[in-house]
Amino acid sequence: MSQVLLDCCFDAASLAIALCGEAADESADFQLLEVFRLVLEDDAGGNSRSDSRQSCEVAGSGQAAATGVGTAQALSSEQLVLQCLWQVLATWDPQQKRAFVKFVTGSSRLPAPGSEQLLVSFPFVAYSSREQAQLLGTLPQSHTCANTLELPNYPEALTATDPQLMHEWQQYRDQQGWGGDSSRGCPSLTQRCCDVLQERLLVGCAAAGMG
16 A cells, blocks of 8 residues: 555655645635635536636636626626625635635635635525525525535525616626626625625524634
């Protein structure tokens, strides 16, 4: 067995890191997009597709090409949730980020960069206005056995319950369809989604005993 590990270029230290993650300073900051490989679950068929860290990264109020913001690609409500997710997590301190890592993996110890995937899905369905309002109060959920984060479609719920946000969202979608200037995005909807996601995600981590 030892010869097999040596042939695979594993010594004791590198094997421990690969299996358990690095024993880094827990007060040191880190970027979650450098820790996980993001995999989005296809709502239509339950299939999964991978997005690179570069394509999904949103820096501050910047706009990522893969989310469709500031590009010719139409922005979906699910992509807006992802944009808000990275914006929210980027503002968290290292302790909060480790709470999130524990929320989705079961351990606050960081895996080796890029060695673990984070599967994001949107399984919650709401049809009526009442159900959409209830969806706003739904907490994100996780399945640590598969590093899965289940998110409610907060933008859809927000636009279904707030006419002004619906107007902003529809105007943005229309501009995309007409080829107009949509680089401004949906600032009010994005901010409201970030606020809701921030609050619900913190509560979700704390409710799971990971805050």
